Amino acid sequence: MQRTGSKPLLYKPFQLRLRRHLRSNEEGTAHFRFHVFDPTMALTPQDIARVAHLARLELPPQETQRTLDRINGLFQLVEQMAAVPTAGVQPLAHPAAVTGQIALRLRDDVASEPNQREASQVSAPAVERGLFLVPKVIE
Amino acid sequence: MSALWHERSVAQLAAHLAAREVSSVELAQHFLSRIHGEADLNAFLALNEEASLAQARAADARLAAGERTPLLGVPLAHKDVFVTRDFPTTAGSKMLAGYRSPFDATVVRRLAEAGMVTLGKLNCDEFAMGSGNDNSAYGPVKNPWDRLRVPGGSSGGSAAAVAAGLVPAATGTDTGGSIRQPAALSGITGIKPTYGRCSRYGMVAYASSLDQAGPMARSAEDCALLLSAMAGGDPDRDSTSLDLPALDYSAQLQAAGSQPLKGLRIGLPKQFFGAGCSADVLAAVRTALAEFEKLGASLLEVDLPLTELSIPAYYVIAPAEASSNLSRFDGVRYGHRAKDHGDLEDMYKKTRSEGFGAEVQRRIMVGTYVLSHGYYDAYYLQAQKIRRLIAEDFQKAFAQCDVIAGPVAPSVAWAIGEKTADPLAAYLADIYTLSTSLAGLPGMSVPAGFGQGGLPVGLQLIGNYFEEARLLQTAHQFQQVSDWHQRRPVAP
Numbered sequence: 001m002q003r004t005g006s007k008p009l010l011y012k013p014f015q016l017r018l019r020r021h022l023r024s025n026e027e028g029t030a031h032f033r034f035h036v037f038d039p040t041m042a043l044t045p046q047d048i049a050r051v052a053h054l055a056r057l058e059l060p061p062q063e064t065q066r067t068l069d070r071i072n073g074l075f076q077l078v079e080q081m082a083a084v085p086t087a088g089v090q091p092l093a094h095p096a097a098v099t100g101q102i103a104l105r106l107r108d109d110v111a112s113e114p115n116q117r118e119a120s121q122v123s124a125p126a127v128e129r130g131l132f133l134v135p136k137v138i139e
Numbered sequence: 140m141s142a143l144w145h146e147r148s149v150a151q152l153a154a155h156l157a158a159r160e161v162s163s164v165e166l167a168q169h170f171l172s173r174i175h176g177e178a179d180l181n182a183f184l185a186l187n188e189e190a191s192l193a194q195a196r197a198a199d200a201r202l203a204a205g206e207r208t209p210l211l212g213v214p215l216a217h218k219d220v221f222v223t224r225d226f227p228t229t230a231g232s233k234m235l236a237g238y239r240s241p242f243d244a245t246v247v248r249r250l251a252e253a254g255m256v257t258l259g260k261l262n263c264d265e266f267a268m269g270s271g272n273d274n275s276a277y278g279p280v281k282n283p284w285d286r287l288r289v290p291g292g293s294s295g296g297s298a299a300a301v302a303a304g305l306v307p308a309a310t311g312t313d314t315g316g317s318i319r320q321p322a323a324l325s326g327i328t329g330i331k332p333t334y335g336r337c338s339r340y341g342m343v344a345y346a347s348s349l350d351q352a353g354p355m356a357r358s359a360e361d362c363a364l365l366l367s368a369m370a371g372g373d374p375d376r377d378s379t380s381l382d383l384p385a386l387d388y389s390a391q392l393q394a395a396g397s398q399p400l401k402g403l404r405i406g407l408p409k410q411f412f413g414a415g416c417s418a419d420v421l422a423a424v425r426t427a428l429a430e431f432e433k434l435g436a437s438l439l440e441v442d443l444p445l446t447e448l449s450i451p452a453y454y455v456i457a458p459a460e461a462s463s464n465l466s467r468f469d470g471v472r473y474g475h476r477a478k479d480h481g482d483l484e485d486m487y488k489k490t491r492s493e494g495f496g497a498e499v500q501r502r503i504m505v506g507t508y509v510l511s512h513g514y515y516d517a518y519y520l521q522a523q524k525i526r527r528l529i530a531e532d533f534q535k536a537f538a539q540c541d542v543i544a545g546p547v548a549p550s551v552a553w554a555i556g557e558k559t560a561d562p563l564a565a566y567l568a569d570i571y572t573l574s575t576s577l578a579g580l581p582g583m584s585v586p587a588g589f590g591q592g593g594l595p596v597g598l599q600l601i602g603n604y605f606e607e608a609r610l611l612q613t614a615h616q617f618q619q620v621s622d623w624h625q626r627r628p629v630a631p
Contacts, residue, residue: 048504055462055507056469057500058488071505073563078451078509081521084528091523094348095334095579096379098530099604105382107375119241125476132471135483 042072144169145304146627149213149361152307156202156212163198163212167191167256170214174258174305179631180281182300183216185260190225194256201254209364209389211254216306218297219260220267220343221247221352226257230343231265231275231293234474234494244341245373246310246352253368258306261296265496266465267317267345269293270565271558274498279555282325283628284594288552291321297355298325302628308356308365312342313582314349315453316547316572322355322584323547323597328614328624329355330362332607334579335381337366338373346460347379349453349576358624359585359614363388366607383605391608392615398435399616405431406441406540411571411599416549419590424546427587427598427617431544434616441536441543445529449574452529454566455509455522456577461499462506468494498562530578533603542613543601546571547584551594571599581607585614586623595623 048068052059059067092098117130126133144152144166155161171191174183191214198212222228222240229235243251251257264274272280272295282290283303290299294311298321301309311318313331322329330353337352344350354365367389372382394400405428412421428438470476470490477489495503509518536543549568558565575582580601587598602610618624 043508047508051504051508051511054511055500055503056466056484056487056491057495057503058492059500067501067504070501070562071508074451074454074505074566077563077566078455078518081448081451081455081525082517084445084448084521084525086521086524086528089524089527091520092527092530093523094379095530099333099335099381099579105374105378112375116241120472122241123238123473125470125474134471135480135486137483 043068043075145173145307147307148357149210149307149364152213153209153211153364157207159202163195163202163214163256164192166212167195167214167258170258170306174300177303177305179286180283180299180303180305181278182262182280182296182303182305183259184219184229184231184262184277184296185226186258187226191256191258194251198254198256206254208254210250210368212256213254213308214256214258214306215250215308215310215365216258216261216297216300217247217310218263218294218312220263220312221310222341222343223247223257223260226260228260228343229277230267231263231277232494232496232499233276234468235343236475238473240341242341245338245376246369247341249368249371250310250365255368261294261300261309263296264293264317265499266343266461267293267312267314267350268461268498268502270316270320270569271553271555272296272321273555273559274496276496281555282552282594284326285552285592286631287554288594289324289555291324291548291552293317294321294329294355298322298327298329301325301327301355301357304627308354308361310352310369311355312350312352313576314345314351314457315576316569318353318355319547319572319582319584319597319599320569323599324552324595326586326595326597326623326626326628327355328358328362328583328585328618329353330366330583330607330610331575331581332366332370333381333581333604335379336370336581336605336607338371338377338380340373340376340380344464346457347464348460349457358618359583359611360389360392360618362583363392363611363615366611381605386608388608388611392612394612394616400431400613401435403431403436403542403613404540405436405438406536406543407438408441408443408446408536408543408545410443410446411545415570416546417551417590420546420548420550420596423588423590423596424544424598427585427621428544430617430620431613434620439540441539443529443532443536443574445525445532446570446574448525449529449577450566450570452522452525453569453573453577454505455518456526458502458506459510459519460506462503462510465495465499465503470494501562526577529574533574533578533580537603542609545599547597547599548572551590551592551596575601580604581610583610583614585617586626587621588623
């Protein structure tokens with residue numbers, strides 16, 4: 001049986017937390033403030049370092065400037081989007097929204113795949129007794 | 140005659156197989172020997188002759204038992220972003236060196252069930268990010284028409300292999316033009332179907348709201364045969380696949396009379412015919428369009444005013460989705476892991492910096508940035524709003540015409556390495572394919588002559604949603620009166 005319909009995007013406790021955070025942000029008591037946005041501002045080496053960290057990438061210092069130049073080159077193009085009037089336009093996240101196939105399908109909550117743990121772990125870098133090994137997380 | 144099997148179309152090979160004039164094993168051996176002979180093109184990343192010949196023997200057994208289905212026993216190869224049990228899958232990245240999937244992608248499975256024999260995996264830009272196939276961790280693919288030039292990308296291995304007669308057909312994937320553009324630059328035919336027409340299950344994800352699989356072959360007739368087998372809903376495994384009945388595209392290619400395209404209105408977006416397109420490409424496209432008029436079609440101008448803005452919109456949306464999709468490569472469950480590392484976070488960072496190439500890392504960073512606090516609205520949401528406007532503009536155009544036509548790319552194939560130092564120049568060359576992808580529309584590339592240096596030019600045909608059959612029929616009728624798709628590069 002296929003079910004259709006939509007679920008709330010965020011669970012209620014999280015919605016409440018988010019609302020509280022937004023309020024405290026307005027009051028200036030949030031743990032972090034939203035960045036003051038200036039779309040004409042090019043990225044700085046500090047931005048690149050922050051973004052590389054968020055993306056869990058390690059950028060060698062000699063690569064920072066080249067990466068910065070290339071990304072700023074793209075953003076000169078990206079800034080052109082700001083000139084397009086889009087007030088009242090609904091963002092289009094997915095072509096399904098215009099092809100009329102918008103309903104998210106949910107399959108029945110039954111196991112349909114066989115257990116393939118070994119086959120799935122063949123390409124894992126470090127495995128022991130069916131478990132993935134990672135560097136020690138808790139001392 | 141056996142020396143000429145590689146000059147036959149998929150349809151012809153199927154007929155020879157059905158008449159038992161050649162066996163599937165003989166065809167597999169013939170094409171494998173051509174693949175070995177053309178290793179210089181660097182089109183293939185993996186072969187498994189034992190598995191290929193086993194598949195061919197199984198096809199021969201089905202033929203001997205009297206089965207006659209359109210693709211039974213015909214060889215092909217898959218772009219290396221489709222996961223396969225019998226071959227390693229790398230997506231052109233060091234990150235996935237040696238990766239073995241426990242399952243086959245749905246597209247791979249469907250074509251195998253139709254009896255096609257997989258000869259190997261085809262080189263591509265890393266994680267399908269690129270338009271010259273020079274972003275592959277396994278080296279660039281050469282264009283068989285001029286080995287100093289790119290075959291296009293990201294499905295460059297697929298395009299070069301078909302153009303050089305190493306396989307009669309191949310699969311490709313198209314996120315912003317990665318089927319149409321290499322098809323154009325390598326002188327073959329390729330179709331990107333409506334978003335969702337083919338299942339994405341088992342396709343290594345780049346940008347999930349854009350990625351779409353499609354066939355690449357010599358002719359529209361061959362593409363129709365492959366698409367009929369590839370397409371179809373896969374609701375349990377890809378919730379975005381279109382739950383529509385499978386179609387026989389081959390049955391809809393024919394049209395009667397001396398003017399088989401009579402009544403067809405072809406819209407020409409004025410933005411596709413401006414100063415940004417080189418003169419040789421425009422000349423070839425206009426000559427081809429005159430042929431469509433002779434076939435009964437009428438030409439009219441249409442307006443796609445946001446064409447230029449499709450470039451920034453795409454290069455915000457696709458990297459945003461890529462930054463999310465590629466977060467799965469963490470050195471834990473599969474793929475590369477850095478040898479020397481400290482704690483878990485250090486392991487993530489070193490693994491990802493070693494495993495991903497420069498262009499992939501840049502796109503991940505762009506995506507991370509546009510999704511970050513304070514920038515989301517100005518970049519990501521604005522790009523999605525422009526995406527909506529682009530899709531609406533297409534609908535306004537389709538109120539006036541049935542099919543939209545123009546160039547696929549603003550120039551013929553460029554020299555290998557020419558755009559490596561200037562990725563932005565490569566992004567700008569995607570201008571005619573990105574808007575179709577953002578809207579989720581079907582588009583195809585049809586050989587339409589030659590430009591500077593005797594290099595192939597592709598004509599792009601764009602259809603409304605679900606109108607692959609109309610596109611394939613229009614292209615097929617053109618290929619009945621033109622022979623550009625039958626031209627072959629001279630072997631070295």
